[in-house]
Amino acid sequence: MNERTFKASDAQKLEDPARLEWLPPADVIGKLDLTPGMVVADIGAGTGYFSIPIAARVNRVFSVDLQTEMLGLLRGKLASTGLAANIELVHGSAVATNLAAASCDLAFFANVWHELDDLDMVLTEARRILRAGGRLAIVDWSPDRDHPPGPPVHHRIAPEQVRRVLEAAGWTVAPASPTGRYHYMVIALA
Ligand SMILES: C[S@@+](CC[C@H](N)C(=O)[O-])C[C@H]1O[C@@H](n2cnc3c(N)ncnc32)[C@H](O)[C@@H]1O
Structure with missing residues (x-):
């Protein structure tokens, strides 16, 4: 936990129906190339805003959360x-998921990357749980939208910065794509 960790007492914000308009799960899920046999780790799953619709498309979802x-x-x-x-x-946690090695096809981080410390350790853990050919997807808040909803702008991480960290750790990173009204998505190959 750190000062950026989402507060469980704010969980109703994740269930706000308006969220379906500015971050439609279908927009995100449509970019993940999910197939029915896949196993997905939803890291920082929260109340399952993404775990539940992803689970409808794949074989299994591990919903991992610190809280x-x-x-x-x-x-x-x-x-x-x-x-x-x-x-x-x-x-x-993102650095110790308690998932088995080589057990997942996708490590998915939605609205949590900006809350994480020790990103090198997070990426080591993601690589450990992914099978050969596995991918990582990060959905997070664009820093250029200086208004609610979402975390303070100084907590937000630009997609270019995400790319640099991933590339430095040896991941192959696809160009970031705008997602929903306030977010971007970065996908990388282990
Ligand atoms: C803003 S919520 C996002 C929840 C969900 N992914 C969504 O988009 O609706 C962030 C979640 O990540 C969890 N979290 C924060 N830091 C974490 C960590 N280091 N490891 C695992 N989960 C973490 C929090 O407990 C919280 O449930």
Whole structure:
């Protein structure tokens, strides 16, 4: 936890119906090249805004979160989705996910990259859990939108900076793409 960690007491913000307009899950998911056999680690899953729709498209989702309160909220939503069998809740962190080595095809980080410390360790962990040919996807807030919703602008990380960190760690990075109204997505190959 650090001063940028999303507060569990703010969890209702993740469920705001307006979010479906400015960050439509379909816009994000459509860029992930998901296939039915895939296993996805949703790291910093929160209340499952992405875990749930991703689970409808793939074989299995590991929803990893540092905060048990967030996992509890996600557990509460699962019953009504019919997807509980496809989603495993995992109490873990981005640097120690508690997932098995080479167990995932995609490591997905939505709205959490700007909250993370030790990015080199995060990338080492992502590489460990990914199978050969696995990918990482980061969705985060553009720093050029100086208004709510979202974290303070000084917490936001430009996509160019994300690219530099990934490339320095040996990842092959595709050009960032604008996503939703306020976000970008960066996809990288391990
Ligand atoms: C802003 S919320 C985003 C939730 C979800 N990805 C979404 O977009 O709706 C960030 C989530 O990441 C989790 N988180 C923050 N730091 C983390 C870390 N180091 N490892 C795992 N989860 C973390 C927080 O507990 C919170 O649930």
